[in-house]
Amino acid sequence: MPTTPTADTFFTRRLAQKGNPLIIAGPCSAESEEQVLAVARALKAAGQADIYRAGIWKPRTKPGGFEGRGTAALPWLQAARQETGLPMAIEVATPKHVEEALKHGIDVLWIGARTTVNPFAVQELADALAGTGVPVMVKNPVNPDLALWIGAIERLERAGIRDLAAIHRGFSTFAPSRYRNAPTWAIPIELKTRRPDLVLLNDPSHIGGRRDLLLPIAQKALDLDYDGLIIETHPDPDHALSDAAQQVTPARLQEILSELKYRYRSSDNADYRNKAEELRQKMDEADHELLEVLTRRAALTQELAEYKKENNVKILQLERWQEIFRTRPEWAARLGLNERFIAELYKLIHIESIRQQTEVLNGRAIDAVPAPLGPGL
Numbered sequence: 001m002p003t004t005p006t007a008d009t010f011f012t013r014r015l016a017q018k019g020n021p022l023i024i025a026g027p028c029s030a031e032s033e034e035q036v037l038a039v040a041r042a043l044k045a046a047g048q049a050d051i052y053r054a055g056i057w058k059p060r061t062k063p064g065g066f067e068g069r070g071t072a073a074l075p076w077l078q079a080a081r082q083e084t085g086l087p088m089a090i091e092v093a094t095p096k097h098v099e100e101a102l103k104h105g106i107d108v109l110w111i112g113a114r115t116t117v118n119p120f121a122v123q124e125l126a127d128a129l130a131g132t133g134v135p136v137m138v139k140n141p142v143n144p145d146l147a148l149w150i151g152a153i154e155r156l157e158r159a160g161i162r163d164l165a166a167i168h169r170g171f172s173t174f175a176p177s178r179y180r181n182a183p184t185w186a187i188p189i190e191l192k193t194r195r196p197d198l199v200l201l202n203d204p205s206h207i208g209g210r211r212d213l214l215l216p217i218a219q220k221a222l223d224l225d226y227d228g229l230i231i232e233t234h235p236d237p238d239h240a241l242s243d244a245a246q247q248v249t250p251a252r253l254q255e256i257l258s259e260l261k262y263r264y265r266s267s268d269n270a271d272y273r274n275k276a277e278e279l280r281q282k283m284d285e286a287d288h289e290l291l292e293v294l295t296r297r298a299a300l301t302q303e304l305a306e307y308k309k310e311n312n313v314k315i316l317q318l319e320r321w322q323e324i325f326r327t328r329p330e331w332a333a334r335l336g337l338n339e340r341f342i343a344e345l346y347k348l349i350h351i352e353s354i355r356q357q358t359e360v361l362n363g364r365a366i367d368a369v370p371a372p373l374g375p376g377l
């Protein structure tokens with residue numbers, strides 16, 4: 001399987017024309033014809049946007065808020081396309097939205113995070129899109145469930161849609177976080193691993209929820225080999241009718257794009273290749289040693305479990321576990337390692353030790369180490 005998107009699609013053709021990253025920009029919501037045109041003109045003049053985005057129907061958490069201008073806004077996008085030549089993209093959530101969008105010549109559609117969670121809704125959209133040939137972008141579901149994201153993409157593929165891209169917009173979490181939607185980078189990395197053929201875009205506006213986070217999130221996405229960025233732009237972000245805190249002016253978007261560091265996927269430089277190869281060999285050796293140490297720990301766990309069985313002693317030893325959970329991160333910090341990483345690693349080691357001991361005490365364990373990436377993995 002190729003390691004980068006190679007299929008000939010709407011998105012890969014644009015990538016081939018201008019190179020990585022593809023830039024999608026435009027307001028969170030189309031608010032007025034003047035606003036739609038002002039952003040389109042500014043983006044066109046700066047020459048870096050490949051696709052224009054605008055929300056027409058806005059899924060809001062509570063009723064009574066600004067829910068978008070609806071169908072009335074579609075002619076404004078037609079006018080913006082006419083004037084700038086930029087392809088227009090909007091979100092669709094129902095077959096009726098698809099019908100209206102296509103009637104008005106919208107070039108690209110996207111399925112929002114709140115729709116991707118619902119297989120019935122995605123299937124209805126896939127049925128409505130079948131045979132249209134319109135390019136579609138699929139945002140991740142709000143919950144961190146990779147199988148659901150891939151499932152939505154597969155429903156569209158089964159409906160014959162070939163021009164597809166995935167958008168990583170982050171995930172809802174209960175825990176407080178500096179992000180509006182936690183990026184949980186392991187999920188898009190796993191998507192790339194399973195579907196390297198798909199164009200993957202990053203949405204720093206919805207992940208960050210704040211202007212000042214756009215640059216570091218976008219930089220990380222580029223360093224993780226995303227194919228493009230979708231960034232909300234508004235002529236007067238503070239007075240935007242939706243998502244005011246995360247929108248930037250087209251001028252600021254230009255600055256962000258020029259501040260980003262664009263790196264190579266690899267290098268042909270012989271010195272680089274030799275040095276990287278040498279370091280990777282040493283990392284292979286270090287990993288062998290790491291696995292040997294884990295094997296040694298597992299053998300000790302086994303012995304202890306057998307001894308516990310003979311003496312009828314329980315598996316969980318809270319005091320001992322608390323001591324381990326306190327001391328290992330401390331030891332790690334002294335060695336210059338990341339304490340939080342080691343704390344998480346030890347939680348996994350402890351769960352595996354319990355699984356191993358359950359097998360000794362009670363026969364086959366009922367569960368393996370839980371998959372950390374959510375259901376369906």
Ligand SMILES: O=C(O)C(=O)C[C@]1(C(=O)O)C=C[C@@H](O)C=C1
Binds near residue numbers: 316317320
């Ligand atoms: O020390 C024990 O009694 C163990 O079972 C070992 C171990 C561990 O793997 O370190 C596992 C389970 C306990 O909760 C505490 C520690």
